[in-house]
Amino acid sequence: MARREHYHHSRRRPGALPGLLAAAVTLFLLLAPAEAAEPMPGLTRLLDEAQAITPLETVVIARHGEILAERGYRGHSTTAATNIKSASKSVISALVGIAIDRGLLAGPDQTMAPLLANQLPANPDPRLQKITIGNLLSMQAGLESTSGAGYGAWVGSRNWVRAALARPFADDPGGRMIYSTGSTHLLSAILARRTGRTTLQLARDWLGPQTGFSIAGWMRDPQGIYLGGNEMAMSPRSLLAFGELYRTGGVAATGKRLLSQEWVNASWRSRTQSPYTGDGYGYGWFQTRIADETVHYAWGYGGQMLYIVPRLALTVVMTSDGGSSAARSGHRDRLHQMLGDIIRVLQQAR
Helix, strand or coil, X not given: CCCCCCCCCCCCCCCHHHHHHHHHHHHHHHHCCCCCCCCCHHHHHHHHHHHHCCCEEEEEEEECCEEEEEEECCCCCCCCCEECHHHHHHHHHHHHHHHHHXXXXXXCCCECHHXXXXXXXXXXXXXXXXXXXXXXXXXXXXXXXXXXXXXHHHHCCCCHHHHHHCCXXXXXXXXXXXXXXXXXXXXXXXXXXXXXXXXXXXXXXXXXXXCCCCCCEXXXXXXXXXXXXXXXXXXXXXXXXXXXXXXXXXXXXXCCECCCHHHHHHHCCCCEECCCCCCEECCCCEEEEECCEEEEEEEECCCEEEEEEHHHCEEXXXXXXXXXXXXXXXXXXXXXXXXXXXXXXXXXXX
């Protein structure tokens, strides 16, 4: 919401009025809601055809930070909050990166156990001492997953942090990718401990300066720790704003640097591969190739997608009905195909 500026004066100096008018115009331009440019015919056709993709709820397409086209389906809006599910793992990664930039965490190689010492199980497996911040980010902690079949029991436990740390090892730290929301929740707990603030407060403070970014709601565990990497609500426009921060290398729309370029690069460097898709995975981001372009994407259950195509300066958000798995239904593949169609329209327009 735009803030009202109050100007008090008793006697105007010559030239003061034009200066005030210029400032007011600048303020209006900064705070005015983003508007879509005149849509390209090819994109309009694609969005018309996307009406047939039943689970799809919204699409927003932006290039160089300017919205080229957007659409809401079946009563959904790009400005209304929706659950972005595990796409929020990329938000947790950003907060960890900022904490490292600010010296609150030592870096990806810092070990986890000393940061959560009083939450470790009795007679802990020695391998807990080897898990690093980077291992948690890249889903290489080695601990058995709390996601999928184990999710309900995990969130039904009395202490989610202790329950995640008590999972048996399925591999050594730094080994194969074991996708687990428990890993990103441990990062949320670490951030809260190191800063003395909630993860939501950190997100609003550290990422809030990015124009358009806003978290509308977020689940907490029984101890009040915000769920790292799931059950976060924001609008598709807000998710787009977050993606734009990465597309620009960590610089907000205002020109203020919020995140280091080094962290963006590190997050997009594949460190492991998904056992299901073969796509690379870095720090909270998947990596793949679509329509001959390198694509970095955040993915939430049901088909909550944030795509960034650096060479085309393209950021695309797609949100969907979160009631069923987009992977099992083939919906995720259809969204990838739609992104490929969007890319080809822009490639032909160059």
